[in-house]
Amino acid sequence: MAKAEKEVRFDFEKKFAENSKNEIYFSNPTGLGYQGIILPNKLLKIKRIIKFGLLKGSADYIGIEKIKITKDMVGEEIGVFSAVEIKTKTGKQNEDQSRFQMLVEKYKGKYKIWRNQ
Numbered sequence: 761m762a763k764a765e766k767e768v769r770f771d772f773e774k775k776f777a778e779n780s781k782n783e784i785y786f787s788n789p790t791g792l793g794y795q796g797i798i799l800p801n802k803l804l805k806i807k808r809i810i811k812f813g814l815l816k817g818s819a820d821y822i823g824i825e826k827i828k829i830t831k832d833m834v835g836e837e838i839g840v841f842s843a844v845e846i847k848t849k850t851g852k853q854n855e856d857q858s859r860f861q862m863l864v865e866k867y868k869g870k871y872k873i874w875r876n877q
Contacts, residue, residue, distance in 0.1 A: 784867050785823035788813055824867035841869035848876050 790813025796806040814822065824841040843864050845857055853861065853873070864871040 782867075783823055783825040784863060785821040788818055788820060788822045790814065790816060790818060824864065824869040826868050841867075843869065843871045845871070845873045846876060847873055851875075 791811075793810045793812070794804060794806050795808050795810055796804045799805055822841075827838060841864065843860070845853065845861070847853070861871045
């Protein structure tokens, strides 16, 4: 990451921290990595490729912004952040997943748990 880009990210994170009552953002790095076994010759025997982040080209930060609907907005369409957690019929959220759900709902995003029957 270039120095200028680091400074821009820092400014964004500082501004966000000072003004976070109506919005919340999450860092969204994207990329590709490898998981495998390191062989004696220090080469990696690849077991699988791991992709992370939303998708190639997605924004550096994703988030939710609370928006008050005013009279002049009635009839307009707006997007709402949504998150879906997949669980088995009896599966339970872990503590981190529960915290993420609370954050999404605090900022008026939608959070759903879909159960695999």
